[in-house]
Amino acid sequence: MSEAKSNVAEFSVSEISFSIKKTMEDTFGYVRVRGELGRISRPGSGHIYLDLKDDRAVLSGVIWRGVASKLKIQPEQGLEVIATGKITTFPGQSKYQMVIDALEPAGAGALMALLEERKKKLTAEGLFASGRKKSLPGLPRVIGVVTSPTGAVIRDILHRISDRFPLHMLVWPVRVQGETSGAEVANGIRGFNALPQDGPIARPDLLIVARGGGSIEDLWGFNEEAVVRAAADSDIPLISAVGHETDWTLIDLAADVRAPTPTGAAEIAVPVKADLMGMTDDLSRRLLSGLNRLVSNRRTELRAAGAALPALRDLLALPQQRFDTAANGLERGLIVNTRHHRTAYQNAAARHAPYLLTRMTRQAKERLLQEADRQNRALRTTISQKRQGLDAVAARLTPSRLSQQMLVNTERLGGLSDRLVRALDGRISRERDRLQAVGGLLQSLSYKDVLARGYAVVRDDKGQPIQSTEDVSSGMALSIEVSDGSFGAVAAGIPPGKSHPKSKTKKATSQPSKPEGQGSLF
The missing domain is CATH 3.40.50.261 (Succinyl-CoA synthetase domains)
Structure with missing residues (x-):
């Protein structure tokens, strides 16, 4: 018995693959896809294979070599982009992909955003400043x-x-x-x-x-x-x-x-070591060549300068002539100079003859004796004047005269002392009378006299006088002062018909104990 044939259509693998390919291309056509670039591959063919991804899916993409060379931006991993192209399939691997015709940035991906934020932070701290860079050895x-x-x-x-x-x-x-x-x-x-x-x-x-x-x-x-x-x-x-x-x-x-x-x-x-050695050799050769050229140039310049100088005999001719002229006049000059000095010496010798020196010495001695006699007379006159002045002062400083002056001064001092004592006694008496008057006035105004007549002063626990029944509350500690002292008391009650607003809000925190043998005043 033969198997029953199925009526389901039968397709080859290629037919199914290309049918799906045509269906996807007809359905989507050109699309714009936004996503983050993931894996990027650049094989030797020049094409670019990449992944577009978001948090839930990954879409494979391809950029053909002709389009890749014309892109405005090159794809980098982590970069968020908007890709324009068409959705198709790759039958050889049974996968769908996007053929990208244009690529534009849409913002940095998560990692790139974090990287940019960290870069801004470290830049603000100056870690990337060019001033921190060091030169390499x-x-x-x-x-x-x-x-x-x-x-x-x-x-x-x-x-x-x-x-x-x-x-x-x-x-x-x-x-x-x-x-x-x-x-x-x-x-x-x-x-x-x-x-x-x-x-x-x-x-x-x-x-x-x-x-x-x-x-x-x-x-x-x-x-x-x-x-x-x-x-x-x-x-x-x-x-x-x-x-x-x-x-x-x-x-x-x-x-x-x-x-x-x-x-x-x-x-x-x-x-490169060989380059350094070659450079060193080249610099050595250039240095030696430069030194040789420098020495040659200096030698040429020296010869040119020597050739420009006049001959030695020409340089010495004029000084030699001046020397000969001076030598010829030297003998005559010496003779004239000697004669001049001889004449001056003879004139000086005539002025210093022995008899002239003796006469000058005698005259100087006479002038010296006259000056000494004049000084002695002046000294005697001065001494006499000083002695007369001292005698006059001594006459005024006799013991009797000093005693008389001391007696007069003592009498004046006694009179002044008596006047001072009388003035102090009068001042003290006036101040005492004034003080007694003020004390009497104070005594008449003091409340102590009122207490002596049988009255008392009532104060609260803070020492303030109580002026009204409204200032008193039940159980309040009081201090009562009489003429011969003070004692404590406690308020036992409020008089009838009186309301005390203060007692509603002010409560005694503690009630002092009543002293033994002390009764209430109310």
């Missing part, structure tokens, strides 16, 4: 590298430095991806800076922080604040070589120099 002796010890990055750096200028290198191994990568990189930077200058481990002259390329999530550890602050605080010049040339992180802004790639960091860090 021309030829470092030791280079410290903060990177993964197992990746291709460290091998590229070591290989490039060994090719250019072999030197001592230190590697601080860290994780360059994952949750702990940021803290490990920050510790590596600070650890190199903490090495002492003369310690057992050489302190690097230059630091390189390196990592290969990756997505924004892979490179996120280098955007952490701890890494950025460690790079900005580093006393050792630092080169950032994180990701590829199109990648950027916050450590690139805080570093002293940013390298496009780890290999580029090695090229920035050290020069």
Whole structure:
């Protein structure tokens, strides 16, 4: 018995795939899709493959090479965009995708927004200021590298430095991806800076922080604040070589120099040894050539200057002539000078003859004796005048005259003393009378006399006199003063027909105990 044939249409895989493709293209046509760029792939064909995603779905997309070269913006992971294109399928993998013809930014994604916010904060603190940047050493002796010890990055750096200028290198191994990568990189930077200058481990002259390329999530550890602050605080010049040339992180802004790639960091860090040696040789040759040209030029200039000078005999001819003229006149000048001095000497000798000196000496002696006699007479006159003045003063200072003057002064002092005593007694008497009058007036106005007539003064617990029954409440402590003292009392009641508003709001906090043997006044 043969099987019953089904009436369901039968299609091949290709027919189904292309039918779905045509249905989707006819249904959607051109669309505009907003989403965040996720994975981005750039194969050698020139096409760009990417993912558009939101919080619930992912849409694959492709940008053909011809369109990719004309885009106004290049797609970057984490960037929120609006893509324009058509929805189609890729039958080879049974997946649908979007063929993108235009791409425009729509705002940063979550990570990019966080990154931009952190960048603004650290910029405001001055961590990215150009004034903080340090210049790199021309030829470092030791280079410290903060990177993964197992990746291709460290091998590229070591290989490039060994090719250019072999030197001592230190590697601080860290994780360059994952949750702990940021803290490990920050510790590596600070650890190199903490090495002492003369310690057992050489302190690097230059630091390189390196990592290969990756997505924004892979490179996120280098955007952490701890890494950025460690790079900005580093006393050792630092080169950032994180990701590829199109990648950027916050450590690139805080570093002293940013390298496009780890290999580029090695090229920035050290020069090529052969180039340095060639440059040194070239400079040596140029220096020697310059010195030779300088000496040759100076020799030529010296010869030209020598040729321009007059002959030696011409230079000495005029001075020789002046010398001969002076020599010829020297003999006549000496003879005339000698005669002049002889005449002057003879004139001086005539003025200093012995008889002239004797006469001058005698005249000077006579003048000296006359002056001495005049001085003696003046001295005697002065002494006589001083003696007469002293005698007159001595006559006025006799003992009897002094005694008489003292007696007169004593009588005057006694009279003044009597006048002072009488004046003080009168002043004291007047003030005493005035004080007695004021005391009598005070005594007449004092309430003590009223108390002596049988009255009393009632005060409250604060010492204030009570002037009205409205000031008294039941149980209130009182103080009563009479003529010979005071005693305490307690108010027992309020007189009939009196209302005391104050008693409604003012309550006694405590009632003093009644002294033994004391009764109530009310």
